[in-house]
Amino acid sequence: MQIQLTVNKKLHTLELKGNETLLEVLRDQLGLTGTKTSCQESECGACTVIIKGKSILSCITLAANLDGQEIRTIEGLAEGDNLHPVQKAFIEHGSSQCGFCIPGMIMSSTALLEKNHNPTQSEIEYALDGNICRCAGYPKIIEAVRQAGHEMDQGA
């Protein structure tokens, strides 16, 4: 079947069998490997992307089911050389250790901050409850989210 997906503002026409997950299409067909393959059973959040402003797990999403939709991945956050405020804040706070969970963390944080620039500690924890960091680097991640929100608020 043929479907159209807009990924990071770029329209793609794809020929699919129907059984491909969005994760497989992003990585294997579109070469967008920033979205990570990890647990592949909706537990870790490493494969998080944004659809309609909400964090979605691409490992349990059928790509063919998204015909006509817009998808944002980690590659779509920066504008040219200008990193997204969430990306900048993660770098400035040293929020990345092994880094594997970070794309998913950033996508979930972005989905939160685009709705709420000044989340409380519990709102941040709640929004990131589907993202697991095996290095347990949560404090730095939460600090970065708070700072990014502050910057997005000032830039708004």
Next chain:
Amino acid sequence: MLLNHLTLHTPKTTLEAARLFKELEDIKVLAGGTFLLNSLKLLKTKGTKTSKNILSLAKVDDLKGVSVDSNNLTIKAMTTITELFESPFLVDNFEILRKVCRNISTTPIRNMATFGGNLTCRYTWTEMPSLMIALDATLFFMTPEGKTTSISAEDFFKNNARSEYLFTHAVIAQDAQARLVYRRVRKMSDVDQPLLSLCVKTSLNNNLWTKTRVVINSGIAFAQRDYKVEEFLNDKISSSDLGLKAMDNLTNAIYDTRSSEYKQHMFRISIQRAIEEICKSN
């Protein structure tokens, strides 16, 4: 490939979906996909055959939304848990539903999982069944001819959550006198699977318990009412020791079946505390 070959069907209307649901053989319904996709992947890794036809409801717009009409709350099947939680119609009158939605799994799962999927997926441990039984919800289904049939949530789960027709929506009558408490004990597990959950509802009339429902979800069997303790509670006046007294009136068979001592203990504590919470709230 994580999944076996499948044929994806994407109807755009409820009637089209209801027809396909009846006509296609070897079929699974895809709502939010949070149960189904993992299940299909797991079966593939085990070398087990998986369903050939997948009926996606994602494009059926008339299966989405929450509304209030006179005194009834209507929740359509494809409403996500996040959408349900964020619905203004739940504020004040159905706070219990918001509380339950808020505690389901994780944010991305809540963004994907649907009310209908949670209710009719046939996993015994999901959140909505006990709540819908306690709220005396009516569940509606569409036949392939476009006719609507309905059944009470309680009877639906007595029938092992099976239906030959497509689930479309649930309707809950508003009850200003109703007091509800939902409790859940989480199992330490890779997935957010409650060890047990329960919902206690009563309509307080001058401190008198009436129309009480105590709905138990053991995680092993489908959610069910404990009629014995309900009978004990009805016509009782709220008091600080009502929860404790109720403990001698439980239908033990519901709690003892394949349950560990810890689980039985947690059921007793949870029911007692739920009753006490309602008594205190008055």
